[in-house]
Amino acid sequence: MPKESVSSVAPALQARTTLVLFDLDGTLVDTAEDLAAAVNQCRIRRRLAPTPPQDLRPWTSHGARGLIRQAFGIGPGDAGYEELRAEFLDHYEQALCVHSRLYQGVQQTLAAIEASQRRWGVVTNKPARFTGPLLRALGLESRAACVVSGDTAARPKPDPAPILRALQECATPAGECIYVGDDPRDIEAGRAAGVRTVVAAYGYLGGADDVAAWGADLVIGRPEELLAWLE
Template identity: 55%
Template sequence: MTLPTVLPAPRAVLFDLDGTLADTAPDLAAAVNWLRTERGLPPTPYSVLRPTASAGARGMIGAAFGLAPGDDGYEELRMQWFDRYQETMAVHSSLFGGVTELLLGIEQAGMAWGIVTNKPARFTDPLLPQIGLSHAGCVVSGDTTGFAKPHPAPLLEGARRLGIDPAHCWYVGDDKRDIEAGHAAGMVTVACNWGYCGAIEPSTWGADYLLDTPTDLLQTLRTVVEAARMAERAA
């Protein structure tokens, strides 16, 4: 767990969804492997698919079929994957261990929390109540603002909906784009080692914090809040 020296005390924590709050990779991988099975191909190993889960269709189709946006056949696969995933998005998906306690601790500390994800609203909106996240203070999906991370617009929209200055928000994610978006929005950034993280080592992302578990994040929040209170009393 890496701790910087002094950072603003948070009034809100915004979270990425896939690979940060929720372990959705099993259902994302199952949907793309269904496409392979339909074509008479063997399933792609889950160990190959899981690290790409935060990249959504681009990551899944890239890992399973070796295709990228713009390649012949990519768009057809993407639309079929969307349809299949929508039918089966909450079969095996669940919150990461410690996330329920983390969110409760944030609420008990008087802080707000919300979700800012690149996942389209057609998936985000029905998924959240099925995995126990319907009580988020705000939900900003990948198509809410017309921009996706690493653009800061979705994060700024999340702060606006919570009514909290971005400088007093922390953003937590498991992808380098999350940290880039958080910095661009003027937020404190947290890279979560418990997520999917992709091919780029999280220690190189430049996050303000690199934490291993949701419990570490809750403890860090409490430590920073208490340090800020002590500084106010000493002033």
């Protein structure tokens, strides 16, 4: 549930909105299966049994660091981590849009935003070497008003720098922007940037995630629910 009642949230989101920014993985696109395949390529190379994709899905929004920790039990600073991370990213780059797909309702939501003369963009921690090819494969890159990747700004989310970069590129005041994401870092970054925030609860959230504690303005269970607050 959102942190406030529907009646008190509605005016905040219905304030003049000219730009809607989205996180990528777990918000616009379900990339979990392709990322899990890359992880399991690394495991197979080490003669380890593949990790069930459903066990990796909740970690997808945590990127390479979270997926590697879940599948191999190591993280930054541990022996072999950087080599494993580079191998994982290489596997992913070679097959990053085999099974990835837009979440149901995303295409209609983006079309409705465009039809209302608003713009939309992407702000993700995914490196640019993956963001661009994935968006092109899904037919989204040319439609986005801006695309800010994890290595575009000086610092990634939860720092507000990527969202501030998007606002600058789109020449849009923070008060006219909404940011939608599926991870606490998204909401933290959005609030720090001064934009209104929405949790995409249809993404990779696990049962232990308490989205009410994230401090977002709204929680949506389907992409198209966002449209009610833009009318």
